[in-house]
Amino acid sequence: xxxxxxxxxxxxxxxxxxxxxxxxxxxxxxxxxxxxxxxxxxxxxxxxxxxxxxxxxxxxxxxxxxxxxxxxxxxxxxxxxxxxxxxxxxxxxxxxxxxxxxxxxxxxxxxxx
Amino acid sequence: xxxxxxxxxxxxxxxxxxxxxxxxxxxxxxxxxxxxxxxxxxxxxxxxxxxxxxxxxxxxxxxxxxxxxxxxxxxxxxxxxxxxxxxxxxxxxxxxxxxxxxxxxxxxxxxxxxxxxx
Numbered sequence: 523x524x525x526x527x528x529x530x531x532x533x534x535x536x537x538x539x540x541x542x543x544x545x546x547x548x549x550x551x552x553x554x555x556x557x558x559x560x561x562x563x564x565x566x567x568x569x570x571x572x573x574x575x576x577x578x579x580x581x582x583x584x585x586x587x588x589x590x591x592x593x594x595x596x597x598x599x600x601x602x603x604x605x606x607x608x609x610x611x612x613x614x615x616x617x618x619x620x621x622x623x624x625x626x627x628x629x630x631x632x633x634x635x
Numbered sequence: 636x637x638x639x640x641x642x643x644x645x646x647x648x649x650x651x652x653x654x655x656x657x658x659x660x661x662x663x664x665x666x667x668x669x670x671x672x673x674x675x676x677x678x679x680x681x682x683x684x685x686x687x688x689x690x691x692x693x694x695x696x697x698x699x700x701x702x703x704x705x706x707x708x709x710x711x712x713x714x715x716x717x718x719x720x721x722x723x724x725x726x727x728x729x730x731x732x733x734x735x736x737x738x739x740x741x742x743x744x745x746x747x748x749x750x751x752x753x
Contacts (some may be wrong), residue, residue, distance in 0.1 A: 555742070564726060564744040565678070570737060610678065621666050621732055622691055623742075625678035 524549045526626040534632045535572045541598040543629035545611035552614045554594045555623060556585055560607040568596075601633045639663045639745035641727050646657075653715040656748045658727030659708055666732040667710045668742070669702055673723045677692065681725075689735065724749050732747045741744045 525548040535541050546556065553572040557565040569578055571587035571594060578585045584597045594611055607631045612623040640659040648654055660667045669681040682692035687704040695702065699718070704710045714721055730742035 553737075555737075557744075563744050565728075567741045567743065612678075621683055621685060621737075622680065623666075623668075624680060625670070627677050 524613070524618060524624050526586060526613050526624050527609060528609075528611060530629055531627065532630045532632070534634060535556050535601050537603060537633050537635050538600050541601050541605070541631055543596050543611075543631075545594040545596075545607050545613070545626050547592050547613045547615070549592070549615040549617065552616050555612045556594075556596055556609050557612060557625075558612065559608045559628075560570050563607075565610060570577075582604040598631075601631070603633050603635055606631060606633050639727055639729050639743050641745035641748050643723075643748055644746065645749045645751075646730075647753065648717055650718055650752055651714065651716045652752075654717045654721075656712045656725050656727075656750070658710040658712075658729075658742075658745060660710060660727070660729030661743055662708070663731035663738060664731050664743075666730050666737075667704060668726075668728040668730075669710070669712050670726040670728065670744075670746075671707060671723045678726075681712070688744070714750075717750075719752045722751050 528545050555570045556568040559565045569585050574591050575589045576587040582599045586595045609630045610628045611626040614623050642657045661738050665686050668683040671679045681695045682702040701713045724747040726744050726747045728742050728744040731740045743750050
């Protein structure tokens with residue numbers, strides 16, 4: 523079945539440093555979503571990417587969808603302590619149901635002040 | 636603010652007991668998901684509904700789990716009988732989907748039901 527892996531599993535950065543998490547799918551994706559989950563909280567939707575090679579920005583966050591639509595990345599510039607949490611990608615395979623989003627394994631980010 | 640409401644927030648139960656978790660999706664949303672989160676398995680999709688019809692429950696252990704949407708304002712996830720390995724956080728999420736997916740529409744998660752089976 524469809525698998526979605528993320529690397530790294532954990533990342534500790536000093537406040538002000540950049541951070542990137544990578545998402546890789548075993549199957550081609552129709553689209554991909556990114557979520558953030560704070561410790562003890564629930565996933566919060568950040569963005570959805572649909573087109574091959576698409577790049578979207580939200581303030582210090584840059585999201586990219588690979589040309590082959592099998593991978594994606596999230597880059598945070600100049601991290602802040604408020605960026606702490608786990609970042610998940612969720613992909614919908616081209617061969618699966620229209621609403622079937624499989625979550626990646628997540629990258630837990632810790633920002634040291 | 637519109638939000639997905641889940642009850643109970645926390646539940647401790649004994650092995651063998653029935654557990655029912657409830658979810659009130661955001662009004663007007665036509666797609667409802669149930670996810671389970673554990674440290675070992677991460678976020679797993681259990682089942683999802685479109686316009687109250689179950690579209691996929693392949694992620695759900697069929698022998699003990701069941702998911703229903705008796706009406707547009709209520710989704711339920713039932714475990715009978717519960718086992719210690721069912722201990723997890725169960726999230727309900729809702730969104731407004733179209734035939735291609737969710738386009739630019741956001742999917743909203745509830746705060747989760749934290750289940751402990753002893």
